[in-house]
Amino acid sequence: MHGLFGRLQAEIEEMREQGVYKQLIHLDSPQDAVVKIAETGGEVINLCSNNYLGLCSKREVVEAGRAAYEQYGAGTSSVRFICGTFTLHRQLEEKIADFLGLESALTYVSCWNANMGLMPTFLEEEDVLISDELNHASIIDGVRMTRSNRKIYKHSDMKELEQALQGSADARNRFIITDGVFSMEGDICKLPDILELAERYDAVVAVDDSHATGVLGSTGRGTPEHYGLHGKVPIITSTLGKALGGAAGGFTAGPAELTDYLTQRSRPMLFSNALPPATAGHSLAAIDYLDSHPELIEKLRANTKYFRERLLEAGFKPIEGETPIVPIIIGETAEAIRMSKMLLDEGVFVIGFGYPVVPHGTARIRCQISAAHEIEQLDAVLAAMKKVGAKLGVV
Numbered sequence: 001m002h003g004l005f006g007r008l009q010a011e012i013e014e015m016r017e018q019g020v021y022k023q024l025i026h027l028d029s030p031q032d033a034v035v036k037i038a039e040t041g042g043e044v045i046n047l048c049s050n051n052y053l054g055l056c057s058k059r060e061v062v063e064a065g066r067a068a069y070e071q072y073g074a075g076t077s078s079v080r081f082i083c084g085t086f087t088l089h090r091q092l093e094e095k096i097a098d099f100l101g102l103e104s105a106l107t108y109v110s111c112w113n114a115n116m117g118l119m120p121t122f123l124e125e126e127d128v129l130i131s132d133e134l135n136h137a138s139i140i141d142g143v144r145m146t147r148s149n150r151k152i153y154k155h156s157d158m159k160e161l162e163q164a165l166q167g168s169a170d171a172r173n174r175f176i177i178t179d180g181v182f183s184m185e186g187d188i189c190k191l192p193d194i195l196e197l198a199e200r201y202d203a204v205v206a207v208d209d210s211h212a213t214g215v216l217g218s219t220g221r222g223t224p225e226h227y228g229l230h231g232k233v234p235i236i237t238s239t240l241g242k243a244l245g246g247a248a249g250g251f252t253a254g255p256a257e258l259t260d261y262l263t264q265r266s267r268p269m270l271f272s273n274a275l276p277p278a279t280a281g282h283s284l285a286a287i288d289y290l291d292s293h294p295e296l297i298e299k300l301r302a303n304t305k306y307f308r309e310r311l312l313e314a315g316f317k318p319i320e321g322e323t324p325i326v327p328i329i330i331g332e333t334a335e336a337i338r339m340s341k342m343l344l345d346e347g348v349f350v351i352g353f354g355y356p357v358v359p360h361g362t363a364r365i366r367c368q369i370s371a372a373h374e375i376e377q378l379d380a381v382l383a384a385m386k387k388v389g390a391k392l393g394v395v
Protein backbone atom coordinates (compact mmCIF):
# COMPACT_ATOMS: atom_id res chain seq x y z
CA MET A 1 0.00 0.00 0.00
CA HIS A 2 1.31 3.46 -0.87
CA GLY A 3 2.35 5.60 2.09
CA LEU A 4 -0.42 8.07 1.26
CA PHE A 5 -3.14 5.57 2.12
CA GLY A 6 -1.31 4.53 5.27
CA ARG A 7 -1.33 8.15 6.38
CA LEU A 8 -5.05 8.46 5.69
CA GLN A 9 -5.71 5.26 7.66
CA ALA A 10 -3.70 6.55 10.61
CA GLU A 11 -5.71 9.79 10.63
CA ILE A 12 -8.96 7.82 10.50
CA GLU A 13 -7.81 5.75 13.50
CA GLU A 14 -7.08 8.96 15.35
CA MET A 15 -10.62 10.23 14.59
CA ARG A 16 -12.04 6.98 15.97
CA GLU A 17 -9.95 7.25 19.14
CA GLN A 18 -11.10 10.83 19.67
CA GLY A 19 -14.74 9.83 19.15
CA VAL A 20 -15.17 12.20 16.20
CA TYR A 21 -15.39 9.61 13.41
CA LYS A 22 -18.60 10.01 11.39
CA GLN A 23 -20.45 6.74 10.98
CA LEU A 24 -22.79 6.78 7.97
CA ILE A 25 -26.25 5.58 8.87
CA HIS A 26 -27.96 3.55 6.18
CA LEU A 27 -31.67 3.98 5.64
CA ASP A 28 -34.07 1.54 4.03
CA SER A 29 -36.96 3.94 3.54
CA PRO A 30 -37.53 7.35 1.95
CA GLN A 31 -36.88 10.54 3.88
CA ASP A 32 -39.96 11.17 6.00
CA ALA A 33 -40.97 11.96 9.58
CA VAL A 34 -40.01 8.38 10.44
CA VAL A 35 -37.23 6.44 8.71
CA LYS A 36 -36.08 2.82 8.85
CA ILE A 37 -32.48 2.17 9.87
CA ALA A 38 -30.98 -0.52 7.64
CA GLU A 39 -28.57 -1.94 10.23
CA THR A 40 -31.23 -2.60 12.88
CA GLY A 41 -34.46 -2.58 10.87
CA GLY A 42 -35.77 -0.21 13.55
CA GLU A 43 -37.85 2.88 12.88
CA VAL A 44 -36.73 6.21 14.28
CA ILE A 45 -38.14 9.73 14.24
CA ASN A 46 -36.14 11.77 11.76
CA LEU A 47 -34.88 15.12 12.95
CA CYS A 48 -31.96 15.60 10.62
CA SER A 49 -33.46 15.95 7.19
CA ASN A 50 -33.84 19.13 5.15
CA ASN A 51 -37.14 17.66 3.96
CA TYR A 52 -38.85 20.72 5.44
CA LEU A 53 -42.16 20.26 3.65
CA GLY A 54 -42.22 16.48 3.54
CA LEU A 55 -42.12 16.51 -0.29
CA CYS A 56 -39.33 13.90 -0.70
CA SER A 57 -41.83 11.06 -0.67
CA LYS A 58 -45.01 12.90 -1.74
CA ARG A 59 -46.75 10.81 -4.38
CA GLU A 60 -47.44 13.70 -6.79
CA VAL A 61 -43.80 14.77 -6.65
CA VAL A 62 -42.36 11.27 -7.12
CA GLU A 63 -44.80 10.51 -9.96
CA ALA A 64 -43.76 13.70 -11.80
CA GLY A 65 -40.16 12.50 -11.61
CA ARG A 66 -41.17 9.14 -13.00
CA ALA A 67 -43.07 10.77 -15.88
CA ALA A 68 -40.06 12.93 -16.77
CA TYR A 69 -37.84 9.86 -16.69
CA GLU A 70 -40.20 8.07 -19.10
CA GLN A 71 -40.34 11.06 -21.46
CA TYR A 72 -36.70 12.13 -21.48
CA GLY A 73 -34.75 9.06 -20.38
CA ALA A 74 -31.99 9.08 -17.83
CA GLY A 75 -30.17 12.27 -18.77
CA THR A 76 -28.61 14.69 -21.25
CA SER A 77 -25.48 12.55 -21.63
CA SER A 78 -23.30 15.60 -21.89
CA VAL A 79 -23.20 19.26 -20.99
CA ARG A 80 -26.06 21.44 -22.19
CA PHE A 81 -24.30 23.60 -24.73
CA ILE A 82 -22.91 20.54 -26.49
CA CYS A 83 -25.80 18.15 -26.82
CA GLY A 84 -28.87 20.20 -26.15
CA THR A 85 -31.03 20.94 -23.20
CA PHE A 86 -34.48 19.54 -22.50
CA THR A 87 -37.65 21.59 -22.69
CA LEU A 88 -38.16 20.47 -19.11
CA HIS A 89 -35.05 22.37 -17.99
CA ARG A 90 -36.38 25.52 -19.60
CA GLN A 91 -39.78 25.02 -17.95
CA LEU A 92 -38.16 24.51 -14.57
CA GLU A 93 -35.98 27.59 -14.97
CA GLU A 94 -38.96 29.71 -15.94
CA LYS A 95 -40.89 28.33 -12.98
CA ILE A 96 -38.05 29.13 -10.55
CA ALA A 97 -37.67 32.68 -11.89
CA ASP A 98 -41.40 33.24 -11.57
CA PHE A 99 -41.43 31.70 -8.06
CA LEU A 100 -38.75 34.15 -6.91
CA GLY A 101 -40.06 37.18 -8.79
CA LEU A 102 -36.78 37.44 -10.75
CA GLU A 103 -36.14 37.70 -14.45
CA SER A 104 -34.41 34.39 -15.12
CA ALA A 105 -32.87 31.29 -13.58
CA LEU A 106 -30.21 28.76 -14.51
CA THR A 107 -30.11 25.27 -13.00
CA TYR A 108 -27.06 23.25 -11.97
CA VAL A 109 -26.75 19.73 -10.58
CA SER A 110 -26.37 21.23 -7.11
CA CYS A 111 -26.36 24.52 -5.26
CA TRP A 112 -22.72 23.72 -4.53
CA ASN A 113 -22.12 24.05 -8.26
CA ALA A 114 -24.31 27.15 -8.51
CA ASN A 115 -22.17 28.88 -5.86
CA MET A 116 -18.89 27.66 -7.30
CA GLY A 117 -20.01 28.81 -10.72
CA LEU A 118 -21.08 32.28 -9.63
CA MET A 119 -18.41 34.59 -8.21
CA PRO A 120 -15.30 33.15 -9.91
CA THR A 121 -17.01 33.56 -13.29
CA PHE A 122 -17.23 37.35 -13.39
CA LEU A 123 -15.33 38.90 -10.46
CA GLU A 124 -11.75 39.89 -11.31
CA GLU A 125 -8.78 41.53 -9.60
CA GLU A 126 -10.37 44.97 -9.81
CA ASP A 127 -13.56 43.84 -7.99
CA VAL A 128 -14.21 43.24 -4.29
CA LEU A 129 -16.09 40.26 -2.90
CA ILE A 130 -17.50 40.59 0.63
CA SER A 131 -18.71 37.49 2.48
CA ASP A 132 -20.18 36.65 5.92
CA GLU A 133 -17.76 34.50 7.96
CA LEU A 134 -20.42 31.84 8.57
CA ASN A 135 -21.45 31.41 4.95
CA HIS A 136 -21.85 27.86 3.70
CA ALA A 137 -18.76 25.91 2.63
CA SER A 138 -19.80 26.13 -1.03
CA ILE A 139 -19.68 29.93 -0.80
CA ILE A 140 -16.37 29.83 1.05
CA ASP A 141 -14.87 27.66 -1.68
CA GLY A 142 -16.39 29.91 -4.35
CA VAL A 143 -14.83 32.91 -2.61
CA ARG A 144 -11.46 31.12 -2.48
CA MET A 145 -11.66 30.41 -6.21
CA THR A 146 -12.34 34.05 -7.06
CA ARG A 147 -9.43 36.22 -8.15
CA SER A 148 -10.95 39.45 -6.81
CA ASN A 149 -10.03 41.17 -3.58
CA ARG A 150 -11.85 39.38 -0.73
CA LYS A 151 -13.17 40.63 2.58
CA ILE A 152 -14.79 38.50 5.27
CA TYR A 153 -17.02 40.22 7.84
CA LYS A 154 -17.93 38.94 11.31
CA HIS A 155 -21.16 37.01 11.29
CA SER A 156 -24.07 39.37 10.57
CA ASP A 157 -22.00 42.33 11.78
CA MET A 158 -23.34 45.25 9.77
CA LYS A 159 -20.64 47.62 11.04
CA GLU A 160 -17.94 45.36 9.62
CA LEU A 161 -19.86 44.99 6.40
CA GLU A 162 -20.07 48.75 6.09
CA GLN A 163 -16.34 49.11 6.81
CA ALA A 164 -15.61 46.57 4.08
CA LEU A 165 -17.73 48.59 1.67
CA GLN A 166 -16.10 51.87 2.70
CA GLY A 167 -12.66 50.32 2.33
CA SER A 168 -13.28 49.30 -1.25
CA ALA A 169 -14.40 52.60 -2.74
CA ASP A 170 -12.12 52.30 -5.75
CA ALA A 171 -13.25 48.78 -6.74
CA ARG A 172 -14.85 48.32 -10.15
CA ASN A 173 -17.74 46.29 -8.62
CA ARG A 174 -18.53 45.39 -5.03
CA PHE A 175 -20.32 42.12 -4.45
CA ILE A 176 -21.85 40.94 -1.15
CA ILE A 177 -22.77 37.31 -0.61
CA THR A 178 -24.62 35.84 2.37
CA ASP A 179 -26.61 32.81 3.36
CA GLY A 180 -30.33 33.63 3.77
CA VAL A 181 -30.65 31.21 6.68
CA PHE A 182 -27.33 30.11 8.18
CA SER A 183 -27.30 26.35 8.11
CA MET A 184 -25.49 25.65 11.38
CA GLU A 185 -27.02 28.49 13.44
CA GLY A 186 -30.53 28.61 12.01
CA ASP A 187 -30.54 32.43 12.12
CA ILE A 188 -31.72 34.66 9.29
CA CYS A 189 -29.40 37.18 7.62
CA LYS A 190 -30.12 40.88 8.21
CA LEU A 191 -31.35 41.31 4.69
CA PRO A 192 -32.97 44.77 4.96
CA ASP A 193 -29.73 46.22 6.38
CA ILE A 194 -27.60 44.43 3.80
CA LEU A 195 -29.74 45.73 0.93
CA GLU A 196 -29.72 49.23 2.38
CA LEU A 197 -25.91 49.21 2.66
CA ALA A 198 -25.61 47.75 -0.84
CA GLU A 199 -27.76 50.56 -2.20
CA ARG A 200 -25.74 53.19 -0.36
CA TYR A 201 -22.37 51.84 -1.54
CA ASP A 202 -23.46 50.65 -4.97
CA ALA A 203 -22.87 46.94 -4.33
CA VAL A 204 -24.62 43.88 -5.75
CA VAL A 205 -26.15 41.37 -3.29
CA ALA A 206 -26.42 37.61 -3.71
CA VAL A 207 -28.28 35.46 -1.19
CA ASP A 208 -27.89 31.69 -0.92
CA ASP A 209 -31.40 30.78 0.20
CA SER A 210 -30.94 27.01 0.38
CA HIS A 211 -32.45 26.71 3.87
CA ALA A 212 -35.15 29.31 3.21
CA THR A 213 -36.56 28.33 -0.18
CA GLY A 214 -39.89 26.64 0.53
CA VAL A 215 -39.49 27.51 4.20
CA LEU A 216 -39.53 31.24 4.94
CA GLY A 217 -42.15 33.79 3.92
CA SER A 218 -45.90 33.33 3.86
CA THR A 219 -45.75 31.40 0.57
CA GLY A 220 -42.28 29.84 0.96
CA ARG A 221 -40.49 32.22 -1.40
CA GLY A 222 -37.66 32.51 1.11
CA THR A 223 -35.74 35.18 3.00
CA PRO A 224 -36.77 38.10 0.76
CA GLU A 225 -40.46 37.29 1.25
CA HIS A 226 -39.89 36.87 5.01
CA TYR A 227 -38.80 40.52 5.12
CA GLY A 228 -41.38 41.83 2.64
CA LEU A 229 -38.64 42.13 0.01
CA HIS A 230 -39.81 39.55 -2.50
CA GLY A 231 -38.09 40.08 -5.86
CA LYS A 232 -35.80 42.78 -4.44
CA VAL A 233 -32.60 40.74 -4.04
CA PRO A 234 -30.70 40.92 -7.34
CA ILE A 235 -29.26 37.38 -7.19
CA ILE A 236 -30.56 34.28 -5.42
CA THR A 237 -28.84 30.92 -5.40
CA SER A 238 -30.59 27.97 -3.83
CA THR A 239 -30.97 24.21 -3.78
CA LEU A 240 -33.65 21.83 -5.02
CA GLY A 241 -32.16 19.26 -2.67
CA LYS A 242 -33.91 20.37 0.50
CA ALA A 243 -37.53 21.63 0.76
CA LEU A 244 -38.31 21.36 -2.97
CA GLY A 245 -38.22 17.59 -3.44
CA GLY A 246 -34.90 16.84 -1.82
CA ALA A 247 -33.10 14.91 -4.57
CA ALA A 248 -30.48 17.27 -5.93
CA GLY A 249 -30.12 20.34 -8.04
CA GLY A 250 -29.49 24.00 -7.53
CA PHE A 251 -29.89 27.26 -9.36
CA THR A 252 -28.86 30.86 -9.74
CA ALA A 253 -31.67 33.34 -10.38
CA GLY A 254 -31.34 36.97 -11.34
CA PRO A 255 -31.14 39.33 -14.31
CA ALA A 256 -31.19 37.75 -17.79
CA GLU A 257 -27.72 39.18 -18.51
CA LEU A 258 -26.35 37.30 -15.52
CA THR A 259 -27.78 33.87 -16.36
CA ASP A 260 -26.85 34.33 -20.01
CA TYR A 261 -23.27 35.19 -19.01
CA LEU A 262 -23.16 32.18 -16.65
CA THR A 263 -24.39 29.98 -19.50
CA GLN A 264 -21.44 31.22 -21.58
CA ARG A 265 -18.73 31.16 -18.94
CA SER A 266 -19.59 29.41 -15.70
CA ARG A 267 -17.38 26.32 -15.42
CA PRO A 268 -19.87 23.91 -13.75
CA MET A 269 -22.25 24.83 -16.58
CA LEU A 270 -19.69 24.36 -19.35
CA PHE A 271 -18.04 21.22 -18.02
CA SER A 272 -20.72 19.25 -16.15
CA ASN A 273 -23.96 17.56 -17.17
CA ALA A 274 -27.41 19.05 -16.72
CA LEU A 275 -29.81 18.18 -13.93
CA PRO A 276 -31.27 14.70 -14.61
CA PRO A 277 -34.75 15.01 -16.17
CA ALA A 278 -36.41 13.05 -13.35
CA THR A 279 -35.00 15.56 -10.87
CA ALA A 280 -36.10 18.51 -12.99
CA GLY A 281 -39.58 16.97 -13.32
CA HIS A 282 -40.15 16.38 -9.66
CA SER A 283 -38.68 19.78 -8.73
CA LEU A 284 -41.26 21.44 -10.98
CA ALA A 285 -43.95 19.35 -9.32
CA ALA A 286 -42.64 20.27 -5.86
CA ILE A 287 -43.02 23.99 -6.58
CA ASP A 288 -46.56 23.41 -7.88
CA TYR A 289 -47.38 21.28 -4.85
CA LEU A 290 -46.13 23.97 -2.49
CA ASP A 291 -48.19 26.62 -4.27
CA SER A 292 -51.37 24.57 -4.01
CA HIS A 293 -50.75 23.51 -0.37
CA PRO A 294 -49.96 26.67 1.61
CA GLU A 295 -50.99 24.77 4.75
CA LEU A 296 -47.62 22.99 4.61
CA ILE A 297 -45.84 26.24 5.43
CA GLU A 298 -48.28 26.91 8.27
CA LYS A 299 -47.74 23.44 9.68
CA LEU A 300 -43.97 23.77 9.44
CA ARG A 301 -44.16 27.07 11.30
CA ALA A 302 -46.51 25.69 13.99
CA ASN A 303 -44.33 22.59 14.49
CA THR A 304 -41.22 24.75 14.79
CA LYS A 305 -42.83 27.06 17.37
CA TYR A 306 -44.13 24.09 19.36
CA PHE A 307 -40.75 22.34 19.38
CA ARG A 308 -38.73 25.44 20.25
CA GLU A 309 -41.06 26.36 23.14
CA ARG A 310 -41.10 22.85 24.63
CA LEU A 311 -37.30 22.59 24.37
CA LEU A 312 -36.92 25.80 26.39
CA GLU A 313 -39.44 24.53 28.96
CA ALA A 314 -37.38 21.34 29.27
CA GLY A 315 -34.30 23.40 30.15
CA PHE A 316 -32.43 23.20 26.84
CA LYS A 317 -30.92 26.35 25.43
CA PRO A 318 -31.27 26.17 21.66
CA ILE A 319 -29.75 29.01 19.63
CA GLU A 320 -32.55 31.57 19.49
CA GLY A 321 -34.44 31.93 16.26
CA GLU A 322 -37.58 31.18 14.35
CA THR A 323 -36.45 28.85 11.59
CA PRO A 324 -36.88 25.04 11.62
CA ILE A 325 -33.12 24.67 12.20
CA VAL A 326 -32.85 24.31 15.98
CA PRO A 327 -29.23 23.83 17.14
CA ILE A 328 -28.29 23.04 20.73
CA ILE A 329 -24.65 23.78 21.53
CA ILE A 330 -22.98 20.91 23.39
CA GLY A 331 -19.31 21.98 23.19
CA GLU A 332 -16.94 19.14 22.33
CA THR A 333 -17.40 17.17 19.11
CA ALA A 334 -17.11 13.78 20.82
CA GLU A 335 -19.83 14.77 23.31
CA ALA A 336 -22.24 15.89 20.54
CA ILE A 337 -21.64 12.63 18.66
CA ARG A 338 -22.18 10.65 21.90
CA MET A 339 -25.47 12.45 22.48
CA SER A 340 -26.67 11.72 18.96
CA LYS A 341 -25.79 8.02 19.41
CA MET A 342 -27.71 7.88 22.69
CA LEU A 343 -30.69 9.57 21.05
CA LEU A 344 -30.62 7.05 18.23
CA ASP A 345 -30.90 4.29 20.86
CA GLU A 346 -33.99 6.15 22.13
CA GLY A 347 -35.54 6.16 18.65
CA VAL A 348 -34.53 9.69 17.56
CA PHE A 349 -32.32 10.30 14.56
CA VAL A 350 -30.54 13.61 15.06
CA ILE A 351 -26.96 14.37 14.15
CA GLY A 352 -24.17 15.89 16.20
CA PHE A 353 -22.02 18.36 14.27
CA GLY A 354 -18.46 19.15 15.23
CA TYR A 355 -15.22 20.41 13.76
CA PRO A 356 -14.59 21.01 10.82
CA VAL A 357 -18.29 21.64 10.04
CA VAL A 358 -18.49 24.12 12.94
CA PRO A 359 -15.65 25.80 14.89
CA HIS A 360 -13.85 23.89 17.69
CA GLY A 361 -15.72 23.99 21.01
CA THR A 362 -19.11 24.74 19.44
CA ALA A 363 -20.18 21.21 18.54
CA ARG A 364 -23.91 20.87 18.51
CA ILE A 365 -26.96 18.73 18.05
CA ARG A 366 -28.91 20.18 15.13
CA CYS A 367 -32.63 19.41 15.18
CA GLN A 368 -34.55 20.07 11.99
CA ILE A 369 -38.29 20.32 12.02
CA SER A 370 -40.54 19.37 9.12
CA ALA A 371 -44.16 19.80 8.15
CA ALA A 372 -44.14 15.98 7.93
CA HIS A 373 -43.83 15.71 11.74
CA GLU A 374 -46.90 15.18 13.89
CA ILE A 375 -47.11 16.65 17.40
CA GLU A 376 -46.97 13.18 18.99
CA GLN A 377 -43.67 12.56 17.23
CA LEU A 378 -42.25 15.85 18.45
CA ASP A 379 -43.40 14.96 21.98
CA ALA A 380 -41.62 11.61 21.72
CA VAL A 381 -38.46 13.42 20.59
CA LEU A 382 -38.70 15.86 23.49
CA ALA A 383 -39.11 13.00 26.00
CA ALA A 384 -36.02 11.25 24.60
CA MET A 385 -34.04 14.49 24.63
CA LYS A 386 -34.93 15.15 28.26
CA LYS A 387 -33.84 11.64 29.23
CA VAL A 388 -30.52 11.76 27.34
CA GLY A 389 -29.92 15.42 28.23
CA ALA A 390 -30.26 14.60 31.93
CA LYS A 391 -27.85 11.65 31.64
CA LEU A 392 -25.23 13.83 29.98
CA GLY A 393 -25.79 16.82 32.25
CA VAL A 394 -26.94 19.02 29.34
CA VAL A 395 -30.14 19.93 31.21
Ligand SMILES: Cc1ncc(COP(=O)(O)O)c(C=O)c1O
Nearest residue numbers: 110111112136183210239241250
Ligand atom coordinates in the same frame (compact mmCIF):
# COMPACT_ATOMS: atom_id res chain seq x y z
C1 LIG B 1 -26.54 27.26 2.51
C2 LIG B 1 -26.25 26.10 1.62
N1 LIG B 1 -25.81 26.32 0.37
C3 LIG B 1 -25.54 25.32 -0.47
C4 LIG B 1 -25.69 24.01 -0.08
C5 LIG B 1 -25.37 22.91 -1.07
O1 LIG B 1 -26.56 22.47 -1.63
P1 LIG B 1 -26.55 21.23 -2.64
O2 LIG B 1 -26.80 20.02 -1.80
O3 LIG B 1 -27.64 21.52 -3.60
O4 LIG B 1 -25.21 21.21 -3.27
C6 LIG B 1 -26.15 23.71 1.19
C7 LIG B 1 -26.30 22.29 1.61
O5 LIG B 1 -26.08 21.88 2.69
C8 LIG B 1 -26.43 24.78 2.08
O6 LIG B 1 -26.85 24.56 3.32
